[in-house]
Amino acid sequence: MCAISCHAVDEKYTFALRKIALIGGMDDYVAVSSRELGETLEMSQQSASKRILELLDLNLIVRDLGARKQRIKLTPAGIEELKKEYNEYRRIFELTDHITIHGTVKDGMGEGGYYICQKGYMTQFEKKLGFQPYEGTLNVSVDKEDVGKLDVIRSTAGIAISGFTDDGRSFGGVIAYKAKIRNIDCAVVVPERSHYVDVIEIICQYHLRRTLSIGTGDRVDVRVNI
Amino acid sequence: MCAISCHAVDEKYTFALRKIALIGGMDDYVAVSSRELGETLEMSQQSASKRILELLDLNLIVRDLGARKQRIKLTPAGIEELKKEYNEYRRIFELTDHITIHGTVKDGMGEGGYYICQKGYMTQFEKKLGFQPYEGTLNVSVDKEDVGKLDVIRSTAGIAISGFTDDGRSFGGVIAYKAKIRNIDCAVVVPERSHYVDVIEIICQYHLRRTLSIGTGDRVDVRVNI
DNA sequence: ATTACTAGTGAACGAGTAT
DNA sequence: TATACTCGTTCACTAGTAA
Numbered sequence: 001m002c003a004i005s006c007h008a009v010d011e012k013y014t015f016a017l018r019k020i021a022l023i024g025g026m027d028d029y030v031a032v033s034s035r036e037l038g039e040t041l042e043m044s045q046q047s048a049s050k051r052i053l054e055l056l057d058l059n060l061i062v063r064d065l066g067a068r069k070q071r072i073k074l075t076p077a078g079i080e081e082l083k084k085e086y087n088e089y090r091r092i093f094e095l096t097d098h099i100t101i102h103g104t105v106k107d108g109m110g111e112g113g114y115y116i117c118q119k120g121y122m123t124q125f126e127k128k129l130g131f132q133p134y135e136g137t138l139n140v141s142v143d144k145e146d147v148g149k150l151d152v153i154r155s156t157a158g159i160a161i162s163g164f165t166d167d168g169r170s171f172g173g174v175i176a177y178k179a180k181i182r183n184i185d186c187a188v189v190v191p192e193r194s195h196y197v198d199v200i201e202i203i204c205q206y207h208l209r210r211t212l213s214i215g216t217g218d219r220v221d222v223r224v225n226i
Numbered sequence: 227m228c229a230i231s232c233h234a235v236d237e238k239y240t241f242a243l244r245k246i247a248l249i250g251g252m253d254d255y256v257a258v259s260s261r262e263l264g265e266t267l268e269m270s271q272q273s274a275s276k277r278i279l280e281l282l283d284l285n286l287i288v289r290d291l292g293a294r295k296q297r298i299k300l301t302p303a304g305i306e307e308l309k310k311e312y313n314e315y316r317r318i319f320e321l322t323d324h325i326t327i328h329g330t331v332k333d334g335m336g337e338g339g340y341y342i343c344q345k346g347y348m349t350q351f352e353k354k355l356g357f358q359p360y361e362g363t364l365n366v367s368v369d370k371e372d373v374g375k376l377d378v379i380r381s382t383a384g385i386a387i388s389g390f391t392d393d394g395r396s397f398g399g400v401i402a403y404k405a406k407i408r409n410i411d412c413a414v415v416v417p418e419r420s421h422y423v424d425v426i427e428i429i430c431q432y433h434l435r436r437t438l439s440i441g442t443g444d445r446v447d448v449r450v451n452i
Numbered sequence: 453a454t455t456a457c458t459a460g461t462g463a464a465c466g467a468g469t470a471t
Numbered sequence: 472t473a474t475a476c477t478c479g480t481t482c483a484c485t486a487g488t489a490a
Contacts, residue, residue, distance in 0.1 A: 011466095043465075043466085044466050044467085045464070045466090046465080046466060046467080046468095047464080047465055047466070050464090050465085
């Protein structure tokens with residue numbers, strides 16, 4: 001889960017990171033003096049200066065110390081820390097018992113579809129999901145704004161489908177999340193590994209395209225239970 | 227904006243509130259000993275006990291100090307503090323330059339429609355929005371899960387439309403946010419005062435129901451610029 | 453078991469100042 | 472102007488312990 005350090009970053013650091021992000025330090029370098037940062041953090045110039053040095057030391061920000069004013073920017077690690085807190089808030093405020101993913105039906109059965117239809121997976125789906133899946137997945141391209149919701153879903157337990165080896169070929173574990181599309185029971189399946197995908201694969205007892213009369217390019221709302 | 231205190235609540239308190247919310251302290255009382263809380267907050271039992279007393283003193287939580295174990299719950303003020311931070315994160319992660327509000331077309335022209343069509347507003351709309359609005363608003367009932375996005379939109383500047391007095395009757399200021407529905411320019415208008423609504427009113431140069439062939443109950447995505 | 457008081461310690465902070 | 476060092480104070484934390 002965490003390559004270098006497993007300890008959570010102290011709250012005072014994420015607080016500073018958040019304020020830096022709010023003034024634009026996520027996308028690019030932002031010019032901010034230690035005095036200005038001190039004002040937003042409600043502390044002295046000296047303490048803000050120290051905080052910047054600490055954040056640099058923790059590799060949470062990088063700095064371009066110019067002649068007049070320093071410019072700082074969050075590192076990927078710094079952004080990751082903020083994302084963790086953001087996801088905690090999403091779990092607090094967004095999650096009743098489901099998350100709705102908005103997206104568009106995507107072409108054909110992707111690469112994933114081939115894997116998912118392996119017998120080693122299918123028998124587990126039937127046992128753990130309570131329905132025998134139609135052989136084939138519906139691929140939904142997730143709206144850009146909803147891609148972050150996948151992180152939140154992934155942070156919940158889900159239904160573990162074990163990996164297996166068949167004919168000398170190894171298939172990794174996947175996680176299934178029970179879901180509904182237009183009130184029809186289905187499940188979103190994601191590989192145990194792999195991150196940052198914007199396409200989800202959905203399995204269902206029925207042939208979803210036929211049953212719901214949907215085709216490539218149509219918009220769908222996937223209601224995922226959590 | 228803030229009735230009692232205008233100072234931001236210290237980070238260490240929102241940190242504790244967040245962790246309490248995560249173990250279920252938002253909806254109802256949750257049983258948690260000071261030792262357990264200390265573990266989640268990464269501090270001693272004694273410090274956690276003190277933190278609880280401080281949060282009680284700040285009216286951010288309430289407690290039911292039973293014989294065996296205390297049970298604590300966030301107060302509305304405590305939830306409000308968390309919401310502030312949540313909205314900061316939304317501004318960081320969700321906002322590129324727009325927010326999409328999902329909703330359903332609602333019946334008729336609500337009460338608000340009458341106000342909005344006053345000449346005192348209409349002339350300002352024309353000048354500040356760049357189009358002469360059709361006389362009438364489209365009411366959209368916002369999906370429950372998207373109601374929070376309205377807070378985020380409200381936290382941005384928008385286009386201020388001043389209040390006025392006409393025929394002895396006073397009309398309050400409203401704020402307009404430029405938006406698009408299916409690529410047609412429009413604007414979401416909200417009263418300067420008032421909070422927690424789940425219906426938004428949309429003005430547009432055209433009669434939206436006719437132009438887009440939409441009617442009551444149809445789903446629409448409103449893309450609001452921020 | 454709990455919760456929470458008191459006392460002692462160390463870290464975080466700001467003022468002054470060097471660069 | 473900047474940033475950032477040293478140093479003295481304060482205050483938040485923990486340990487021990489009472490209730």
